[in-house]
Amino acid sequence: MSEINYGAAKILLIDDEDHLRNGVKRILELEGYNVDTAENGTEGIRKGVNGDFDVILIDLKMPDIGGIEVLRELRLQKPYSICYIATAFASYETAVEATKLGAEGYILKPFTSDELIHDINKGIQKRHLILESERLRKEREESLLELAFERSRLKAIINSLADGVIVINKNEEVVYFNPAALRLLNIHTLILKEKIRGKVSAEISGLMNEVAEEKVDSEKPRSIQLEIKPRGELYVEVSCTPVAGFDSMISGMVLVLKDVTQFKQLEQVKSQFVSMVSHELKSPIAATLGFLDIILNPNLNISKEQEEDFLKRSANRLRTLLIMVNDLLDISRIELNSVKREVVRVELASSIKDCIDFLGNDAAQKNIQIKNGIEFDRYFILADKAEVERVFTNIISNGVKYNKAGGELNIAARIDGSYIRLDFADTGIGMQKEEKEKLFSEFFRAKNEFTRGINGTGLGLSIVKKTMAHYNGKILVESEYGHGTTFSLFFPVEEKI
Amino acid sequence: MALIAIIDDDPDILDAGSIVLQSNGYTVITATNPKDGFNLVKANNPDLIILDVMMIEADDGFFLAQKFRREGFKTPILMYTSVSKTLGFQFGKSDIVPVDDFLEKPVTPEVLLEKVEKLLKEHTEVK
Secondary structure, rough: OOOOOOOHHHHHHOOOOOOHHHHHHHHHOOOOEEEEEEHHHHHHHHHHHHOOOOOEEOOOOOEEEEEEEEHHHHHHHHOOOOEEEOOOOOOOOHHHHHHHHOOOOEOOOOOOOHHHHHHHHHHHHHHHHHHHHHHHHHHHHHHHHHHHHHHHHHHHHHHHHEEEEEEEEEEEEEEEEEEHHHHHHHOOOOOOOOOOOOEEEEEHHHHHHHHOOOOOHHHHEEEEEEEEEEOOOEEHHHHHHHHOOOOOOOEEEEEEEEHHHHHHHHHHHHOOOOOOOOHHHHHHHHHHHHHHHHHHHOOHHHHHOHHHHHHHHHHHHHHHHHHHHHHHHHHHHHOOOOOOOOEEEEEEEHHHHHHHHHHHHHHHHHOOEEEEOOOOOOOOEEEEHHHHHHHHHHHHHHHHHHOOOOOOEEEEEEEEEEEEEEEEEEOOOOOOHHHHHOOOOOOOOOOOOOOOOOOOOOOOHHHHHHHEEEEOOOEEEEEEEOOOEEEEEEEOOOOOO | EEEEEEEOOOOOHHHHHHHHHOOEEEEEEEEEEEEHHHHHHHHHHEEEEEEEEEOOOOOOHHHHHHHHOOOOOOOOEEEEOHHHHHHHOOOOEEOOOOEEEEEEEEOOOHHHHHHHHHHHHHHHHOO
């Protein structure tokens, strides 16, 4: 509370008697008060309403408007001004009336300057108290308003959270929740003060038990993952954190619900991939071990030719296994973007010629004609030479492997829009629609009457696709089952070559 | 001697298994995909079926085993695969995987012969 500065107080004197008015004014001014005067009731009301006086002294008997009327008006308009009625004719009735109207007191004429100053100072003190409490009241009102605003803002924030929040008290009654909590628990309603048990699953109840039994000072959340909707439609991670009270006993718990469906789905894809990889890695090992166990088993009599055949096939399986492991490492490098590339200008016709030469033996064995129809020194791309040649080798190798004996593989290049387009058209066994759809997924290999005896890892086209994506290119495939397949590689046309 | 059908898409494993069984006097017939496998069993009514799980699709073996039972075949089925642990299936006599026994690849000749003999014996006793 601030110190009272009496001297700065503003006093208004309303009196029709000039000498009395001026006399009092002089006395009060000598004390240092700030004094204004009015010589009748009308002027008194006007000044009193417009000014902000601490104390107003009103003469009871005035010719125009009586002091009581002036008091009534001023109290109405300026409720915090302290008013005294000054009179020589005090009566019981006017005293009661004046007090009812809120006058601070009577000053009986004639009065000594000491008496007057005493009363005035008392008035100033009162006024100061009133203003101070008014200030506090306003302050409190404002902070309540702020608090209410803060609360509604907090509520809006919690309600718009994607995560669900439920707060329960020590009696395990719901004291707060947001709409997301209902969605993530897959329930329609939750009522405040309702017991949480019975509304949530046994697993969440169990989680709450665990938290309740723990020491509270840890305040560590415990969490579980639950399948809320069947068939993996909604997975939710529920975390439960204890809230410590004054006595360090649990005064409640906060449950936070998080939608982890996407993570779960990703986990499943990952585990499927791992099981595919382990199958693909174990199959050649199982085959090789199968052959070796036969060869090493003295009870199994096999011919020398059979033994040689089994050893060759074992070696083949191990070679494929090695390629597969390398392919897997390549895929991982591409996906982690940790491939070291040396980007150079690659001339396509000669690059593809090299690849054809590399696969010459394979093609000759099946009597397949590979025709490089690309014009030399016309088409260039910027790429790591070894990387793109691996793509070409892969596509050409497929054109040989999945061709019919005596078939053809025709390679051509042309500009198609903003791309250089390379077509690899074979006269091979083609693909069925379902095979085409799975063509680029890892470990997929077409298995039908034609593909028996064709080796492969099922990773080649997956690497091709990822590599083409790296060079902002694409791969398309057209196929007719039994008649042939055309792979088309698209490389963006480079402006500055 | 008993007639055994092996259905597996891996020709090397198929051949190795066949040699082991043939050397011990069994007659072996083979198929490399579920469709051929079903027709093979239907046509020859073998005494035992050895069935791989992952063929064209990752779960071909399961569906083929179910199809055999649905079509009334009571032939004992010995299922084998490389990925039982990662697939998380409980193998054994269940409605989902209605097979009589299960082996994890690779299978040694000794274990294969032992299982085959055991299953054939059990099945003969039931008959």
